[in-house]
Structures are given as structure tokens and as C-alpha cells.
Amino acid sequence: MQDFFKQQAEWLKTWQEQQQNLTKQYAAWGEGLAQGAPGDFSQQVPGNFEELVKAQQELFEQFTGFGQQMQQNLQQLWGDKLPSELLRQFNFNLLQEFYKNWLGNMKFPGGMSNPFMPGQNWTDPASFLNDFMKNEHPFFSTFSNFNMADEVQKIFGMFGMLQGTKMPGGDLFSQLFTTYQGFFNQLANTGSSKGFDKLLETFNSWKEQSDKYLLAPQVGINRETAQDFSKIISLSLAYFESFAKMGKLIEETARKSGNRFQAKLVERSLNNEPPIKFTDFCNLWTKENEAVFLEVFGSEGFANTQADLASAGLRLKMQIDKLVEKMIDQTPIALKRDVDLAAGEIMQLKRDLRQSRKQQAVLAAECRIAQDAAAANEARFVQMEAALTKAQTLAENAEKTTREEVAASEKRFKQMEAALAKAQTLAENAEKTAKEEVAAGDKRFKQMEATLTKVQSLAEHAEKSAKDTVARPSTSVEAVAAAPKKTAATATKKTPAAAGQKTTKTTAQKASKTTAKKTATTTAKKASGTKKSSGSPTK
Amino acid sequence: MNYTQQFQESMDEFKTFAENLKKGVENLASSGEVKLAQTEKELVYEDGKRKLYRYQARSKKICPVPMLIVYAMVNRYTMLDLQPDRSMIRNLLDQGQDVYLIDWGYADRMDRHLTMDDLINAFMDDCINYICEQHQIEAVNLLGVCQGGTFSAIYSALHPEKVKNLITMVAPIDFATNDSLLYVWGKAMDVDLLIDAYGIVPGDLMNQSFQMLQPFTLTFQKYLNMVDTMADSETLAAFLRMESWIFDSPDQPGEVLRQNAKDLFQENKLVKGEFEIGGQRVDLKQISMPVLCIYADYDTLVPPVSSKKLLEYVGTKDKQELSYPVGHVGMFVSGKTQSTLAPRISEWLNQRI
Numbered sequence: 098m099q100d101f102f103k104q105q106a107e108w109l110k111t112w113q114e115q116q117q118n119l120t121k122q123y124a125a126w127g128e129g130l131a132q133g134a135p136g137d138f139s140q141q142v143p144g145n146f147e148e149l150v151k152a153q154q155e156l157f158e159q160f161t162g163f164g165q166q167m168q169q170n171l172q173q174l175w176g177d178k179l180p181s182e183l184l185r186q187f188n189f190n191l192l193q194e195f196y197k198n199w200l201g202n203m204k205f206p207g208g209m210s211n212p213f214m215p216g217q218n219w220t221d222p223a224s225f226l227n228d229f230m231k232n233e234h235p236f237f238s239t240f241s242n243f244n245m246a247d248e249v250q251k252i253f254g255m256f257g258m259l260q261g262t263k264m265p266g267g268d269l270f271s272q273l274f275t276t277y278q279g280f281f282n283q284l285a286n287t288g289s290s291k292g293f294d295k296l297l298e299t300f301n302s303w304k305e306q307s308d309k310y311l312l313a314p315q316v317g318i319n320r321e322t323a324q325d326f327s328k329i330i331s332l333s334l335a336y337f338e339s340f341a342k343m344g345k346l347i348e349e350t351a352r353k354s355g356n357r358f359q360a361k362l363v364e365r366s367l368n369n370e371p372p373i374k375f376t377d378f379c380n381l382w383t384k385e386n387e388a389v390f391l392e393v394f395g396s397e398g399f400a401n402t403q404a405d406l407a408s409a410g411l412r413l414k415m416q417i418d419k420l421v422e423k424m425i426d427q428t429p430i431a432l433k434r435d436v437d438l439a440a441g442e443i444m445q446l447k448r449d450l451r452q453s454r455k456q457q458a459v460l461a462a463e464c465r466i467a468q469d470a471a472a473a474n475e476a477r478f479v480q481m482e483a484a485l486t487k488a489q490t491l492a493e494n495a496e497k498t499t500r501e502e503v504a505a506s507e508k509r510f511k512q513m514e515a516a517l518a519k520a521q522t523l524a525e526n527a528e529k530t531a532k533e534e535v536a537a538g539d540k541r542f543k544q545m546e547a548t549l550t551k552v553q554s555l556a557e558h559a560e561k562s563a564k565d566t567v568a569r570p571s572t573s574v575e576a577v578a579a580a581p582k583k584t585a586a587t588a589t590k591k592t593p594a595a596a597g598q599k600t601t602k603t604t605a606q607k608a609s610k611t612t613a614k615k616t617a618t619t620t621a622k623k624a625s626g627t628k629k630s631s632g633s634p635t636k
Numbered sequence: 637m638n639y640t641q642q643f644q645e646s647m648d649e650f651k652t653f654a655e656n657l658k659k660g661v662e663n664l665a666s667s668g669e670v671k672l673a674q675t676e677k678e679l680v681y682e683d684g685k686r687k688l689y690r691y692q693a694r695s696k697k698i699c700p701v702p703m704l705i706v707y708a709m710v711n712r713y714t715m716l717d718l719q720p721d722r723s724m725i726r727n728l729l730d731q732g733q734d735v736y737l738i739d740w741g742y743a744d745r746m747d748r749h750l751t752m753d754d755l756i757n758a759f760m761d762d763c764i765n766y767i768c769e770q771h772q773i774e775a776v777n778l779l780g781v782c783q784g785g786t787f788s789a790i791y792s793a794l795h796p797e798k799v800k801n802l803i804t805m806v807a808p809i810d811f812a813t814n815d816s817l818l819y820v821w822g823k824a825m826d827v828d829l830l831i832d833a834y835g836i837v838p839g840d841l842m843n844q845s846f847q848m849l850q851p852f853t854l855t856f857q858k859y860l861n862m863v864d865t866m867a868d869s870e871t872l873a874a875f876l877r878m879e880s881w882i883f884d885s886p887d888q889p890g891e892v893l894r895q896n897a898k899d900l901f902q903e904n905k906l907v908k909g910e911f912e913i914g915g916q917r918v919d920l921k922q923i924s925m926p927v928l929c930i931y932a933d934y935d936t937l938v939p940p941v942s943s944k945k946l947l948e949y950v951g952t953k954d955k956q957e958l959s960y961p962v963g964h965v966g967m968f969v970s971g972k973t974q975s976t977l978a979p980r981i982s983e984w985l986n987q988r989i
Contacts, residue, residue, distance in 0.1 A: 374649050379860050387852040394817050394848065400824035408826045411833040418833075437748050437835060444749040447684075451758055 325420045332413040339409040343402050346393070354389035361385050653863060660866025667873060670880045672714040675726050677737070681766045685741030686755075688763045694729035699982070701800050701989055702734040702767050704776050706760065706791075708783035709740045709892065710842055712884045715968050716781065718877055722969050727978030733985075736767055736776075738784075742886045748835045750889040752896070753914035756791050764791075764798050775800040775925075777985055782806050782938065782964075786900070789946060790913065793922045801988050802923060803981060805930045806964055808938045809946040811904040815939035817849050822901035831890040839885030846882075849936050878969070907949055920946070926954035926988050928981070930967075937964040956984065 361381060365371055372378040393399050422432045681688035705725070707713035716737075717723045728735050738760065743750065767776050778799045780788025785807020792799045814820050830837060847854045865871040895913075905911040911918045927950050931943035940959065947955045958980060960966075960973045967973055 375653070376649075376860070376864070379857065383852040383857040387850060390851055391817070391849075394851075395814070395820055397820070397824070400820050403821060404824040404826060408829050411826070411829045415829075415833045433745075433835070436745050440746045441749040443746065444754070448754070448758070 325416070325423065329413065329416050329420065332409070332416050336406075336409040336413050339402075339406040343406045346399060346402055350390055350393045351386075353393075354386040357389050358382055358385040656865075656867040657863050660863060660872060663866055663869045663872045667869070667876060670873070670876045672712075672719070672877055672880060673717040674720060675717050675723055675729070680736075680770075681763060683759055683762065685743070685747070686759050687739045687741065688766065689737045689739060691725060691729055691735040691737065693734065694726065695732040697732045698734050699732050699777075699985065699989065700771075701773065701775070701777050701985075702736055702771055703728065703985075704764060704767060704778050705735060705737040706778065706780045706784035706788050707738065707740070708781060709743075709755075709886065709888065710783060710839075712881060712886065713737060713739055713781075714884070715881050715965070718881065718969060719874065722874075722971065722974060724968055724974060724978060727974060728981065731978050731982035733978075733982060736763070738763055740886070743836055743889045744887065745836055747889040749891055751891045751913070752787075752790075755892065756787050757794065757914045757916075760787065760791050761795065761798075764795075768798065774798070777801045777803070779803040779805065779981070780807055783808070783896070785809075785943075786906070789920065789923065790906070790911070790918050792925065793918045793920050794913075794916055796922050796924050799925050801926045801928070801985055803928045803930065803984075804943065804946060806932055806935055806938045806943060806967055807929075807946070808900070808942045809949070810907045810942050811901050812907070813939050813941050815941060816936060818845065818937060819901060819939070819942070821845065822897055825897065827894055827897040827902070831894045835890050837888040837890060837893055839887045842888060843883060843885040846937070878965075907945065920949040921951040923950040924952050927952055927956070928984050929955070929957045930977075930981075931957070931959050932964055932967045933959050933961045934966075935964040954988070958984075 358381070362372070365381070372381050418433065422434065426432065676692040677689040678692070679687055680690045705713070705716065707716065717725045720726060725735055725737070740755070764776055764778075768774060775798050778788045778792060778801070780786070780803070782805070785804035786809060788802060789804060789807065789809060792802045811819055811822075834841075862872075862875055865875065899905045899911055903910075906918065906920070909917070909919055909921075927947065929944050929946050931938070931940045933940060935943075944957050944959075947957060960970070960977070962970045962973050967977070
């Protein structure tokens with residue numbers, strides 16, 4: 098083991114030195130390329146690399162050829178779809194030759210072939226490990242009859258699957274399972290129980306050394322990409338480590354389950370119930386093995402180991418995906434992240450669409466309600482219109498009637514006015530008449546007064562005459578003549594006074610007055626008549 | 637038994653084995669296309685890959701409340717209608733159930749951002765609205781199977797007014813238990829890394845996890861036993877149908893799996909009342925309709941305790957459990973179970989219509 102580590106340390110040291118030198122030299126060389134320096138590239142490769150860089154020109158031609166092929170493919174696929182200016186931007190040559198050369202010209206210790214050379218696919222470290230084993234390193238002596246390379250090849254086959262090159266009908270875990278089984282079978286056959294311990298120990302040591310290199314600062318124009326590649330190697334080692342842990346756990350479990358199966362087999366034989374039939378034997382094998390495995394599978398330790406292994410594989414996958422995306426980022430090929438972004442947007446649009454549809458449904462329902470209400474309103478409106486028409490007709494009729502009534506009223510009013518005027522005229526006439534009558538009455542009264550006065554005078558005269566007469570003949574004639582004279586005096590004094598005090602405008606009053614006057618006159622006349630009837634003279 | 641007899645028996649067995657193998661290979665060669673899910677149905681509603689089917693009635697007397705079956709996303713619903721004599725759907729139809737079924741389809745890269753909210757609050761809700769509208773009803777009978785049972789419980793808690801009766805079958809609800817290896821492994825897994833790396837997680841990867849639950853039985857013994865039975869074409873056809881179903885594993889939409897694994901398997905948020913979809917917290921106490929919880933006593937995928945715990949968290953008093961002495965898949969393919977399962981479901985429903 099000491100030899101191995103010493104050798105490995107030397108190798109890593111050499112590798113690191115080479116890379117640092119190469120980085121510096123290639124940085125300048127790469128810049129020259131980037132500036133479009135023409136000519137023989139081999140002449141531009143730094144001379145101090147001659148010992149390290151072998152077949153530089155051949156490799157360059159190889160990768161250039163690859164780049165040209167890619168360029169040709171690109172032209173065929175996208176030539177008629179993309180503008181020529183854009184197509185010119187896709188230069189596969191630079192990146193390909195730079196990294197392939199860089200990695201492909203490493204010098205390896207111990208007579209090992211370079212795993213990065215053509216035919217020793219640099220993406221497949223299994224062949225690299227195979228070289229290690231072919232050199233009969235002490236570490237691998239425990240796997241004396243176990244083809245480690247094949248098993249590791251399977252692991253890297255799974256890397257291929259992780260990278261998206263899954264073979265039809267194959268899948269990650271079934272391959273894992275097969276791999277476990279392979280390890281288990283081989284280890285069980287060799288009787289080794291320390292295989293995975295040693296493997297794990299080796300990977301840990303290797304990783305420690307590698308980390309030192311991988312964490313070293315990178316320089317050069319493609320520093321970022323170099324770091325991405327470095328990270329892949331680092332993650333690969335982490336995956337190896339996790340895988341070895343899982344392998345160790347499975348190995349231990351398989352040993353336990355094998356022991357249990359053997360114990361059960363012996364137990365049944367001792368109980369005279371050996372599984373004679375092949376199916377019985379298999380059933381027992383399945384049952385006893387599975388019982389042990391399920392016990393382990395149900396443990397927290399297995400769950401964590403499995404989770405670690407899965408995580409290590411997933412991290413490696415993500416890093417490879419990232420690098421692959423970077424490599425094809427400048428091509429018109431849609432990247433996974435582009436598809437994811439588009440899918441996210443489409444999904445969000447679908448959600449928005451659904452929300453809109455929902456809102457539309459609500460609005461449609463509201464619209465239906467509004468339409469129903471509008472229809473109901475329309476119906477009410479029609480009813481109201483009919484009612485309005487009816488009301489208008491009624492109003493018009495009423496107006497007409499009112500007008501007629503007003504006209505009739507006006508007519509009646511005018512008639513009444515005329516009647517009133519007539520009445521007033523009549524009243525005035527009556528008043529006038531009354532006044533005239535009163536005046537005439539007054540006149541007549543005055544005449545009567547005068548007459549009375551005259552009468553009185555006559556009476557007095559008569560009285561005097563009578564007295565004179567009586568005085569001469571008798572007194573009885575004087576008494577008879579005295580009565581009418583008294584009545585006439587009363588009438589003369591009272592009636593004209595009452596009429597003069599109340600001056601009324603109404604015809605009735607006037608009439609009354611007139612009547613009073615007439616009464617007075619009549620009384621006077623009567624008195625006069627009485628006097629007349631008594632035979633006294635009135636004129 | 638002497639060695640001669642043992643040798644003779646071994647030779648007989650070998651001869652039989654060889655004959656069966658020969659006949660079985662002939663049967664395999666002539667078996668033709670493996671057909672599943674043959675019961676007649678009609679596509680009545682769809683949204684992209686996700687579809688709603690209505691099965692053709694097989695009984696004159698039809699239950700007035702239709703039943704919507706929601707299956708899991710990790711496998712195909714065809715398990716419910718594996719073959720005519722092993723079809724839970726056919727049995728339910730014979731019992732007069734008006735059966736609708738959600739087919740989640742096969743997710744692809746375009747479903748990278750699909751969420752549980754999209755599945756439950758959007759598509760499931762759309763399907764139930766469609767059924768309610770078609771039947772002029774307010775609520776349906778919901779039957780959720782496995783992961784579909786979890787979805788159905790979540791839906792019922794969020795939309796109790798649309799679920800007349802809830803039936804969960806072998807549905808994982810409480811993830812606190814470690815009675816299933818999946819629960820143990822699921823808790824240790826870096827789910828974010830898995831989803832970020834894959835986006836859409838390959839169905840094969842999920843399927844291999846299921847295989848590892850019985851690594852020797854499912855990867856070795858089963859195929860050894862197959863030799864004994866493949867000489868019979870009917871038995872071989874049944875075996876092939878089952879194989880076809882087992883390896884028909886749709887890829888899983890990343891965000892759905894992320895929430896399912898993290899919130900449910902790892903943090904057990906559903907029974908804690910902390911689970912949320914679409915900004916809504918899911919409270920199982922809101923499940924106010926009658927609940928029938930069906931589980932399998934020997935279920936290694938969904939332990940019985942994980943299923944029946946639902947009854948402890950629901951709000952309804954009308955709750956009942958029903959179990960069968962079978963495994964997860966046996967619930968759907970065991971002849972004995974199938975002979976009584978559909979009648980018992982229908983009887984339970986008929987008492988609550």
C-alpha cells in the first residue's frame with residue numbers, strides 16, 4: 098500500500114505541475130488562436146513541452162477534424178435556418194482541441210497508458226483503473242480472482258445513464274443492484290471480507306490527494322470551464338466514496354444473509370426436512386436472504402448510506418448537466434433549463450387561464466342574472482309603458498273634462514257674473530228706485546207734512562171754528578173732532594224720524610224703509626182718512 | 637428417502653421444469669398484446685394529459701350519487717381494472733355505482749412545475765364540478781386509492797360541501813410510522829437535490845424503490861415461480877398483465893413529488909394541521925362527511941397504521957374502518973377480497989345516500 102500511495106502522490110504531483118505549466122503555455126497559445134493566428138499550430142506549441150506533449154499535431158488534427166465534423170453537422174442541421182453571421186460564431190474547434198490536448202497529453206507514471214488518449218476514453222475512468230490493476234498494485238491483490246475493472250465499468254456505465262444515455266430497458270437501480278450482486282458474488286467466492294474496506298480506504302486517500310490538486314487555483318482563459326471539469330472529477334470521487342460505503346454495507350449484509358441461509362439449511366437437514374426440490378431450495382434462499390436484507394434496509398444506517406449515495410450521484414449528474422449545457426449553450430439546441438423555463442411559463446399561463454375562466458364563469462353568471470333582471474325590467478317597463486299610456490289617456494281625458502268643466506264653469510261664472518251684474522244693476526236700480534221712492538216718499542211726506550200742517554192748520558182752524566161754534570152751540574162735536582187730530586200728531590212725530598236715522602243700501606232695507614214710510618203714509622192717510630171718514634176735510 | 641429416489645425426484649422436477657419452460661416460452665411467443673383496463677368507459681372531460689372517464693353502467697339500478705375514483709400518480713389506474721374477473725371497477729358497476737375515474741396521465745418535462753394545488757384544487761375540483769353539473773347535484777362520493785386517497789382526504793378537507801361520502805383505500809395519511817421501508821428511506825433522502833437534478837423524476841427510479849421492498853422475491857423468486865405457471869396460458873396472461881402494470885410507472889412531476897416527500901413523508905404536516913396547498917391550510921377536522929377507511933393488514937407500502945389514523949383526525953362522527961388480510965396490491969387482485977369489497981362499499985354508501 099505504501100508503494101501505491103507513494104506512486105499516486107508522485108503522479109498527482111507530476112499531473113499538477115504539468116497542468117500548471119500547460120495552463121500558462123496554453124493560455125498564451127489559446128489567445129493566439131482566439132486572435133486568429135494562422136499557420137502551423139505545432140510550431141506555436143511551446144518547445145519546453147516536447148517531452149510531455151507527444152503527438153501534439155496528431156491530436157490537434159484529430160480534434161480539429163472532430164470540430165470540422167461538428168461544424169459540418171451544424172451547417173447541415175441549421176444552415177438553412179440560421180443567419181450565416183450567427184453560424185460563424187459556433188466554433189467547436191477551440192474548446193475541443195484545447196481541453197482534449199490538455200488532458201490528453203498527460204504523462205503517467207509506472208508505464209500506464211494515458212486514459213485521456215484517443216481510444217482510452219477520458220470520460221471513462223474505468224479504463225484508467227484497469228491500467229492500475231494491470232500493473233498488479235498490491236492494493237488490488239485482495240481481488241485476486243475478481244475483475245474489478247468490469248465492476249467499475251458498470252459503475253461508469255451508470256454514469257452514462259445519469260448523463261442521459263440510458264439504455265432501453267435499463268435503469269439506474271437495477272444496474273446498481275446487479276453491481277452489488279456482482280461485488281457480493283465475487284467477494285464471497287474469494288472469501289475476502291476486506292475488499293470494500295480497502296477500496297474505501299484507497300478512495301479516501303485518493304480523494305484527499307485529488308482535492309489538493311482540484312482546489313488549486315486555476316488560471317487561463319478557460320479557467321471557469323477548467324474548474325467545472327475539476328468539479329466533475331471531485332464529484333466522481335465523492336460518488337466512488339459513497340458507492341464504496343454502500344458496497345461495504347451490502348457486502349456485510351450478504352455475508353450475514355449467506356450465513357443465515359446456511360444455518361437454516363443445516364437446521365432443516367438436521368430436522369430431516371432438507372429442501373430436496375430446486376424450488377424449495379430457492380424459496381428458502383429467497384426467504385432467508387431477504388429477511389436479513391430487509392432488516393438492514395429498514396435501518397437508519399442503510400437509509401442514510403443510500404441517501405448519501407443517491408445525493409453523490411445526483412450532484413455529479415447536476416454538474417455534468419451544467420457542463421453539457423455550457424457546451425451547447427451557443428448552439429440553437431434548446432437547453433433543459435430553457436425547456437423548464439418555458440414549461441414554467443406555460444404552466445403559469447394555464448393557471449391564469451383557469452383563473453380567468455373561473456372569473457368568466459362568475460361574470461357569466463352575473464351576466465345571466467343581469468340579463469334576467471333586464472328582461473324582468475323590460476317586462477315591467479312595457480307594463481309601465483302601458484300603464485303610462487293609460488294614465489296619459491286618462492289624464493288627457495281628465496284634462497279635457499276639466500277644460501270643459503272649466504269652460505262650463507267659466508260660462509257659469511260669466512253667467513253668474515252677468516247675473517250678478519244684472520242683480521247689481523237691479524239692486525242699484527232698486528236702490529235708485531228706493532232712493533227715488535224715498536225721495537218721492539220724503540217729498541210726499543213733506544207734502545203730507547205740509548198737507549198735515551195744512552190739515553192741522555185747517556184742523557186747528559176747524560177746531561177753533563168748532564170751538565167757536567161750540568162755544569156757541571155744544572161740546573160733543575169738539576170731542577169727536579179732537580181724536581183724529583191726536584193720531585195724526587203721533588204719526589207725524591215718530592215715523593219720519595225712524596226712516597231718517599237708518600240709511601241702508603239694501604233694497605230690502607230700503608223697501609222696509611219705504612214700507613215704513615208707506616206705513617207712515619198709510620197711517621197718515623188712514624189718520625187722514627179717519628179724519629176724512631169722520632168727515633173732516635183733508636184738502 | 638434414498639439417494640435413488642432423490643435423484644429420480646430431482647430428474648422429474650427438472651423434466652417438469654423444462655417442459656413448463658418450453659410450453660411457457662411458446663405461450664409467451666403467442667401471447668400477443670397485453671391488454672389492461674378493458675371495461676368500457678367514455679372520456680368526458682380533459683385538461684391536457686389529465687382526463688376524466690365515465691364507465692358504462694352495468695346495472696339497471698344506478699346509485700343517484702356518482703362515485704369519483706382518484707388513483708395514485710406513481711402507478712396507473714389500470715390496477716383497478718386489471719382483467720374482467722379481477723376488476724374492482726367492474727364490481728362497483730355491478731353494484732349499481734355510477735363510476736367516474738381520474739387518469740393523471742404520463743407526466744413529462746412540461747409538467748416540471750405542476751403542483752399539488754394544480755392537481756387537487758384545480759383538476760380534481762374541475763372534475764367534481766363537471767360531475768355535479770352533469771347530474772344536477774351538490775356533492776359526489778369520493779373514493780381515493782393510495783396516494784389518490786391522500787389527495788381525496790385533502791380535497792375533502794378543503795371542499796367538504798362537494799363530497800357526500802369519502803372512502804380512502806390503502807391511503808397514506810400519517811407518516812410518523814417507520815413500518816414501511818419507503819417511509820424510512822423517504823425521510824433520509826435529500827428530496828430537493830433529487831428534484832433539482834431530475835426535474836421530472838423517472839418512474840423507473842421510483843419503481844426500483846418499490847422493488848427493493850422485497851429485493852429477492854421481486855427480482856428473483858417471482859420469475860422462478862413464473863416458470864411453474866407459464867405453461868398455462870391464462871395464468872401467464874394474468875402474470876404478464878401484472879408485470880405490465882408494475883413496470884408502467886409514470887415519471888413524477890418534480891414539484892408534486894417535492895411537496896409529497898418533504899411535507900408529508902418527512903415532516904408529516906397533514907396530521908399536524910400544517911399542510912398547505914395553494915395558500916390554504918388543510919385541516920382534516922373539516923372532513924365532516926361520512927368516512928370509510930379501507931386498509932390492507934399486510935401492506936408493506938402503506939402500513940395500516942398510516943391509513944387508519946385518518947379516522948382520528950377527521951371531524952365527522954360517522955366514520956368506519958374496513959380491513960382485509962392482504963397486501964397493498966392484493967386489495968385489488970385478490971379474488972376473495974374482490975368478491976366482498978365492492979358490495980361492502982356499495983352497502984355502506986347506500987346507507988348514506
